[in-house]
Amino acid sequence: MGLIITGLAFAVVVGAWLWLRPSPRERRINKLHTDAFANGLKLRYESLPDMSNEGRVREAKKPFTFFNREFKEKQAWPSYTLLRTQGESSKYLPVGWYLQQGEKLDRDVIEQHLFAKLAQLPEEVVAVTQWPLGIGIAIDERRELEIEQIKQWLDIIQWN
Secondary structure, eight states, X not given: OHHHHXXXXXXXXXXXXXXXXXXXXXXXXXXXHHHHHXXXXXXXXXXXXXXXXXXXXXXXXXXXXXXXXEOSSOOSSOOEEEEEOSSOOOTTSOTTEEEXXXXXXXXXXXXXXXXXXXXXXXXXXXXXXXXXXXXXEEEOTTSOOOHXXXXXXXXXXXXX
16 A cells, blocks of 8 residues: 555656656747847747638737847838738738738838848748837747747848
8 A cells, every 4th residue: 555655656746747847849949049049139929910811710819929139229111010821911012921010111112122031031930020129030939940040031131
């Protein structure tokens, strides 16, 4: 009887320890976030509309982690947030991109600065944001990515 109680107590302790331990996916994401901080990027968590076919029908929201590059001086560029969509794209944007919010994004701005840049971004980039003090991208964290890839994608979208 004592052996059963000891075994049960041991199983409870080991089970609790295994339950609290981060999964391989959580460890990978944590490493990516740590690497982002080490490379001078800031993280911002935001809930935005789910632009998948099912998400649009249900009017669902999804949490996103934005990897942001912030600047010390205010830049003279427009503010916007673009989301990757499975539905209809916004006017003048490449197929698969939707203007969630933005100011001063007329046809000339999009054609001169955004169209080619957005076309270069891979499917892993699910949102792009820009404001006078920085730029940022949200990625699909289910995929295995390195911080160098994220920095390259930030270089692509940076306003010149």
